[in-house]
Amino acid sequence: MKCKFCDKQAVIKLRAYNLKLCHEHFVEFIEKRVEKTIKKYKLFKKNDRILVGVSGGKDSLNTVYILNKLGYKTEGLYIDLGIGTYSEHSKEKAINFSEKFGMSIHIYEVKKDFGMGITEIARLLRRKPCSVCGVIKRYILNKFAHENGFTVLATGHNLDDETATLFSNVLSWQEGYLARQDILLPQKQEKLVKKVKPLALISERESAAYAILNGIDYIHEECPNAQGATSIFYKSILNQIETKQPSTKLRFYLDFIRRGKKFFESSLQEREEQLKPCEVCGYPTTRKVCQYCSIKNEVQKRRG
Ligand code: SF4
Numbered sequence: 001m002k003c004k005f006c007d008k009q010a011v012i013k014l015r016a017y018n019l020k021l022c023h024e025h026f027v028e029f030i031e032k033r034v035e036k037t038i039k040k041y042k043l044f045k046k047n048d049r050i051l052v053g054v055s056g057g058k059d060s061l062n063t064v065y066i067l068n069k070l071g072y073k074t075e076g077l078y079i080d081l082g083i084g085t086y087s088e089h090s091k092e093k094a095i096n097f098s099e100k101f102g103m104s105i106h107i108y109e110v111k112k113d114f115g116m117g118i119t120e121i122a123r124l125l126r127r128k129p130c131s132v133c134g135v136i137k138r139y140i141l142n143k144f145a146h147e148n149g150f151t152v153l154a155t156g157h158n159l160d161d162e163t164a165t166l167f168s169n170v171l172s173w174q175e176g177y178l179a180r181q182d183i184l185l186p187q188k189q190e191k192l193v194k195k196v197k198p199l200a201l202i203s204e205r206e207s208a209a210y211a212i213l214n215g216i217d218y219i220h221e222e223c224p225n226a227q228g229a230t231s232i233f234y235k236s237i238l239n240q241i242e243t244k245q246p247s248t249k250l251r252f253y254l255d256f257i258r259r260g261k262k263f264f265e266s267s268l269q270e271r272e273e274q275l276k277p278c279e280v281c282g283y284p285t286t287r288k289v290c291q292y293c294s295i296k297n298e299v300q301k302r303r304g
Pocket residue numbers: 081118129130131133134223224225226
C-alpha cells in the first residue's frame with residue numbers, strides 16, 4: 001500500500017477521503033484540516049489566547065499539541081474530577097504531556113471547591129454522575145478562561161463525538177441542543193467565553209492515529225461512569241453505517257451545520273434572551289441561581 005503523495009509505505013487508509021497516506025503526509029493532512037477548520041469557521045486568530053479543556057485523552061491533548069504547532073497561543077486546563085484511579089491516571093497523562101512537549105497545562109481540583117469528587121457529589125445528591133460532571137466542568141472551564149484573560153475556550157470534541165450527539169438530539173428532537181450544536185459558539189455575554197471545537201471534522205480513528213504517530217501518550221481507559229452510555233451505542237451504530245457508506249458521518253455533520261441548524265435558531269435566541277446573572281456568582285444563567293451554585297449549596301446543606 002503506497003502513499004498517495006510519495007513513494008513511502010502508507011500507514012493509514014482513509015476511506016472517507018479515498019486516501020492512503022504515509023506517516024509524514026498523514027500528519028500534514030490532519031494539521032492542514034484543522035487549520036482549514038479554524039480559518040473557514042473563523043474560530044480564532046493568532047492574537048487570541050486559547051484555553052483547551054484537557055482530559056488526558058487523545059483528542060484534548062492533540063488539540064493543545066496541534067494548536068501550539070500551528071502557532072496559536074494555547075494553554076490547557078486539566079480538571080481533576082476526583083473519580084478514583086481514572087482521575088489519577090488521566091492527570092498523570094496530562095502532566096507527562098506538558099513536561100514532554102513543554103506545553104503549559106494548569107490543574108484545577110474539583111475537591112477544592114466541593115470537599116469531594118464527582119462520584120461522591122453524585123452519590124450525596126442522588127444524581128447521575130455525568131449530569132453533575134457536565135455542569136461542573138462547563139462552569140469551571142468558562143470561569144477559569146474568563147478570569148484568566150483567555151479569549152477562546154476550545155474542547156477536543158471529534159467528529160464521532162459530534163455526530164453521536166447530533167444523532168441523539170435528532171432522535172428526540174431536542175431543539176435547544178440542536179440550536180447550540182456547532183463548531184463555534186460565539187461570545188454573546190461578557191462572562192461567557194467563545195467556545196470552539198477545532199477537531200470537529202477529525203474522526204476518532206484519525207485522532208488516535210495522529211496521537212500515536214506523534215508520540216502523544218494518552219489515557220486509553222474510559223471513565224467508569226461512561227459504562228453503558230448511550231453515546232457509545234450511537235457511535236457504534238454510526239460506525240456501522242460508515243463502514244457501508246464511507247464519509248456518511250462527515251456529510252451528516254456538515255450538512256446539519258450548513259443546512260439544518262438554521263431551522264432551530266429561534267430556540268437559541270429565546271435562551272439568550274432568558275440569560276441573566278446568577279444571584280450567587282454573577283455568571284449568566286437561565287435560572288435564579290445557576291446549576292453550579294445550586295449543586296454547591298446542596299452539597300454544603302447535606303454535609304451539614
Ligand atoms: S463519563 Fe461522565 S462522569 Fe466521567 S468524565 Fe465523562 S461526564 Fe464526567
